Amino acid sequence: MPCLDYRAFVNACRDERGVGHHTLRAYAQDLRTFARFTEAHHLSDPLSKDDILAYHRHLRDELCAKPATIERRLVTLKSYYAWREDRNSALPSPFTDVRISVRIPRRLPRPINRGTLKAVLQTDEGRIALRAKTGADDAAPVSQNAVTILIIKLLIVTGLRISELTNLKIGDVSHDACQILVNGKGGKERIVFVPNRELQEELRHFLEARYAQGGSSAPLFLNTEGRRLRSATFRKRLRALSRRLGIEPHLTPHRFRHSAATLLIEEGIDIRMIQALLGHASLRTTEIYVRVSNHALRRALEHADVLGVLRN
Structure with a gap:
């Protein structure tokens, strides 16, 4: 053998x-x-x-x-x-003369529709309470439901992979919570931005509370036992949230990533900027979202109004 x-x-x-x-x-x-x-x-x-x-x-x-x-x-x-x-050149590869073609069906990503996203963001405890003053003595515990919704918001605006997000340390987020240093696939670092002012405030208050608890090198997100939140645990939370809201098919972290890309395409963001945000090595990987976004196509065609042009 x-x-x-x-x-x-x-x-x-x-x-x-x-x-x-x-x-x-x-x-x-x-x-x-x-x-x-x-x-x-x-x-x-x-x-x-x-x-x-x-x-x-x-x-x-x-x-x-x-x-x-x-x-x-x-x-x-x-x-x-x-x-x-x-x-060891004395051990040649058996693949030298092998030519095998495997036909892989092209599957389009399944983003979450806007109505479902709105329903998720409007759930109870959907926003981390902002305190007038944050410190080690007055840092009240944040509910896991509120943290789950905070993570969902970050997935929607940053397009992060769930492993990238759960691996974040407190020190990876800027003090003003406007940008995040991400360690992506293959150890490649990139900067993603948090553009929404309300989300920046929410993340900043959460960040200050976590810093008071663990310092800059501690994990940003924890599980109920006080250890780093793992991707599998967050997926279980999403399945529970899906059951509670009656969402089918159930929510997954990668569907939020698909939604982030699709929403940005629909808002007219340049595809190369989206490639940088998502950390795609190849533009071809990002281009699939252009095909998915029928909403953007419809808006572009309505704006063009070729019949109207021909009548004038």
Whole structure:
């Protein structure tokens, strides 16, 4: 059976390329899946092109994996063997002559409609109470519902990934709460802005209370046990909120990210600015929101009014 040194590969991706935690976990999972396949089929090094094609058929026909999953697992495997060959040229990659095309259906993002967003923002405890004076002695506890709505507001105006937001430290937010330093995918830093004056005030008061409790290096958002809020915990909160408000399909952090991009497109913001805000490496990733925004298209066509132009 081939020796898959996937731990060394994952560590190299983390240390040399700065690959994020979730991607590293996916790499390990992908390579463990392939290791099970090689064991079940009694494969041994050196693997051949036919072995890779057989694994592709196994993923497609036996595991009935989705096209995106198949593509990811093959890409991971190809990267692993390229890394291994780079370390030892006596171990050639079996992907040298392999050409596999996986057709992935293009799925449009599903932003949350404006009516639902308004309903969410108008829920009880939707705003953190502002105090005339904030300090360590008078910092009253903030309800988890109010914090949840604050996070939702930030997701809507910044388009942050939920992992980016839950990883924020108090010191990542400016003192006036107008901008946030974000550590994004691949360790790339970017600045996002909080443009709404009311939200700035709300965030600033929350920030002052948290600073009094934990200092600048503490997590910005905590769970009920006083530890850093995790993405999975926030997703559970959104599911509970969806049930309470009767929202179907249920709210997810990424749908708020889609909504942020779509709303900005509809308001006429340049797509390259939205790309910078979302932290997309490629403009092609951002361009999909142009297709989604029928509202913006309708407004643009009404403004153009070509028949009116022809009549004059």
